[in-house]
Amino acid sequence: MDPTPSTAADSTAMESSRDRTPLGALGVAERTQADATPVEERDVVFDCQQVGVRYSGTRALRDVDLKIHSNAVTALIGPSGCGKSTFLRCLNRMNDLIPGAAVDGQIFYHGEELYQPQVDAIEVRKRIGMVFQKPNPFPKSIYDNIAFGPRVLGMKKDLDERIEQTLRRAALWDEVKDRLKEGALGLSGGQQQRLCIARALAVEPDVILMDEPCSALDPISTSAIEDLMLSLTNDYTVVIVTHNMQQAARVADMTAFFSVDQGETGTRCGVLIEVDRTERIFTNPAHERTEAYVTGRFG
Amino acid sequence: MQATHPSSAPGGRPRLAATSRRLGERAIIGTLALAAGISVLVTVGIVIALLVPSIEFFAEISPAEFFGTATWAPLFEPPAFGVIPLIVGTLSTTLWACLICLPLGLGTAIYLSEYARPRVRQTVKPILEVLAGIPTVVLGYFALTVLTPTLRTLGWEVEIFNAFSAGVIIGVLLLPTVASLSEDAMTAVPRSLREGSFGLGANRFQVSTRVVVPAAISGIIASFVLAVSRAIGETTIVLLAAGQLARTSFWPGDSVMTMTAFIAGTGSGDVPTGSIEYKTIFAVGLTLFVITLILNIISIRLVRRFREVYE
Ligand SMILES: Nc1ncnc2c1ncn2[C@@H]1O[C@H](COP(=O)(O)OP(=O)(O)O)[C@@H](O)[C@H]1O
Ligand SMILES: [Mg+2]
Numbered sequence A: 001m002d003p004t005p006s007t008a009a010d011s012t013a014m015e016s017s018r019d020r021t022p023l024g025a026l027g028v029a030e031r032t033q034a035d036a037t038p039v040e041e042r043d044v045v046f047d048c049q050q051v052g053v054r055y056s057g058t059r060a061l062r063d064v065d066l067k068i069h070s071n072a073v074t075a076l077i078g079p080s081g082c083g084k085s086t087f088l089r090c091l092n093r094m095n096d097l098i099p100g101a102a103v104d105g106q107i108f109y110h111g112e113e114l115y116q117p118q119v120d121a122i123e124v125r126k127r128i129g130m131v132f133q134k135p136n137p138f139p140k141s142i143y144d145n146i147a148f149g150p151r152v153l154g155m156k157k158d159l160d161e162r163i164e165q166t167l168r169r170a171a172l173w174d175e176v177k178d179r180l181k182e183g184a185l186g187l188s189g190g191q192q193q194r195l196c197i198a199r200a201l202a203v204e205p206d207v208i209l210m211d212e213p214c215s216a217l218d219p220i221s222t223s224a225i226e227d228l229m230l231s232l233t234n235d236y237t238v239v240i241v242t243h244n245m246q247q248a249a250r251v252a253d254m255t256a257f258f259s260v261d262q263g264e265t266g267t268r269c270g271v272l273i274e275v276d277r278t279e280r281i282f283t284n285p286a287h288e289r290t291e292a293y294v295t296g297r298f299g
Numbered sequence B: 001m002q003a004t005h006p007s008s009a010p011g012g013r014p015r016l017a018a019t020s021r022r023l024g025e026r027a028i029i030g031t032l033a034l035a036a037g038i039s040v041l042v043t044v045g046i047v048i049a050l051l052v053p054s055i056e057f058f059a060e061i062s063p064a065e066f067f068g069t070a071t072w073a074p075l076f077e078p079p080a081f082g083v084i085p086l087i088v089g090t091l092s093t094t095l096w097a098c099l100i101c102l103p104l105g106l107g108t109a110i111y112l113s114e115y116a117r118p119r120v121r122q123t124v125k126p127i128l129e130v131l132a133g134i135p136t137v138v139l140g141y142f143a144l145t146v147l148t149p150t151l152r153t154l155g156w157e158v159e160i161f162n163a164f165s166a167g168v169i170i171g172v173l174l175l176p177t178v179a180s181l182s183e184d185a186m187t188a189v190p191r192s193l194r195e196g197s198f199g200l201g202a203n204r205f206q207v208s209t210r211v212v213v214p215a216a217i218s219g220i221i222a223s224f225v226l227a228v229s230r231a232i233g234e235t236t237i238v239l240l241a242a243g244q245l246a247r248t249s250f251w252p253g254d255s256v257m258t259m260t261a262f263i264a265g266t267g268s269g270d271v272p273t274g275s276i277e278y279k280t281i282f283a284v285g286l287t288l289f290v291i292t293l294i295l296n297i298i299s300i301r302l303v304r305r306f307r308e309v310y311e
Helices: A086-090 A121-127 A142-152 A159-169 A191-202 A219-232 A245-251 A278-283 A289-296 B020-060 B063-068 B083-115 B117-135 B136-153 B163-187 B191-198 B204-215 B219-232 B238-243 B261-269 B275-307
Strands: A044-055 A058-069 A072-076 A101-109 A127-131 A207-211 A237-241 A255-262 A268-277
Touching: A044 A086, A058 A237, A058 A255, A058 A289, A058 B083, A058 B204, A086 A101, A086 A207, A086 A237, A086 B238, A101 A219, A121 A127, A121 A207, A127 A191, A127 B063, A142 A159, A142 A207, A142 B204, A159 A191, A191 A219, A191 A245, A219 A237, A219 A245, A237 B083, A245 B136, A245 B191, A255 A278, A268 A278, A268 A289, A278 B083, B020 B275, B083 B163, B083 B219, B083 B261, B083 B275, B136 B238, B136 B261, B163 B238, B191 B204, B204 B219, B204 B238, B219 B275, B238 B261, B261 B275
Parallel strands: A058 A268, A072 A237, A072 A255, A127 A207, A207 A237
Antiparallel strands: A044 A058, A044 A101, A255 A268
16 A cells, blocks of 8 residues: 655655556556656656647647656646646546547556556546646535545545545645534635645545646635645646746746647647746747747737 | 705715615515515415314314324214324325335436436436426326236236325326426536546546535425425325225225325315315315425425535
């Protein structure tokens, strides 16, 4: 089983050897990372090749080639409507739930193609958790929110302990420890979002996807969640969509810039412009369109 | 009244007094209050109309006899006024109706809202609505002339009139109501809650039963309550298919008389106004009303207790 998640304070423990059963045919490589390893040299968690998405035949995204490395925060930035959420939702097969959505290209998750027929989307989502733009706690107690994932996955042993550790990990324990049986909707927006992060952590995923997790929050809550994200990279791979470039600059090791290509017939389609280390994207991008966007000259 | 000058006072500053727009609003509120008042008045009127003959009835027949004995023969000589057989008859047909319409209705709702593709949903929903629109007299004859003979062919020795056939067909009648109202409640559950649970690796069944149904529970219970009340109050089908034999039997193959069947059957006969038979009808009607009322109160409590409010 998994080592118990370390608390936010105890962030020196870098390695986390995970004993994971393979999704389908192939085994998932064990992860051992030294803190000093440059991001690009860490294990590749997602290797996306020519990924595209159509909604009811209309293309929303095409030709995304992107590698996402382990134990790092990768930010997806770009103007609204360029397909950031669409791409993120490909990574845990969330687009399967949208009638009419079709994904093309290939996404290798630890070497295993996510969209091959024998892969079970539910297995994928157990390993690749998701946090949404708007906090969406279940209308249940705080305890039941965190317990939901472990319960549906049959991880019922030591549930109380798991819940405490998860809440500590999400830096929420002290605020809620006396009201675990109270409704989660009584929490503030920022607390709700941290609860949603904790809920995702409770099933011991490998990757956490976050779609603009702070866009509905005040600056103090945002800062709390950013700190949390940074601490998560010790144990998890984080992919975050954000429209806030300062946020990308603050939290992300790698940044991918998406934009919209206007077809001659007026069709709009999202594309990946470039991906690089965050500081290079913001100081010395390879592509003009990136520069125009990060310097605010985007039209 | 003041403020005929709506926009500004002599000083040039806007005035804060009511304008004509506010008066229009008041007229609307008044109309709405009137509508609400009329429905309250009608309800009170019905209750009084039930109460007055019932009180006269209980002046002649003691409540102890009415509620405490189990022989119902108000039109015979000597008459007997024990309402228990009618209550049992009603409970018996209602039980079968509920066993059909509550699980199947909820199952249909879960299927339609969580599993069915849009095309399937668009076909199934109109079919359900047609089912809800079949006149009860047709369903009653169906129970009597198709369902009961079929049960006998299958080797179950039910009586010609029996509680089971009537109850099952009432269940069929109410299934669309339960399915449709529950489905509405489930469709209203925000998509984000479903995504949140799918994102944790839950399967569709777990999402439906652990997130969507609990979040929609007040609407679902409301649909159940409506169905139970209507099963209790259903008249035509029981009159045609369950019979007119008042006896205290829960055996599904037995003929029973429900409270509604008594009221409709006796009321349509030749009963002189003011006679004890006439008052009996109201006493049974009042009993029916009180039972339904208690049921509604209990269910409102239940809904409050189990409601999971989203936002
Ligand atoms: N469920 C959907 N059905 C149809 N089109 C969609 C759906 N979701 C997104 N799109 C379209 O795909 C494009 C990219 O959307 P999205 O991924 O949400 O962009 P972003 O997150 O970058 O703002 C937009 O043009 C949007 O209209
Ligand atoms: Mg988006």
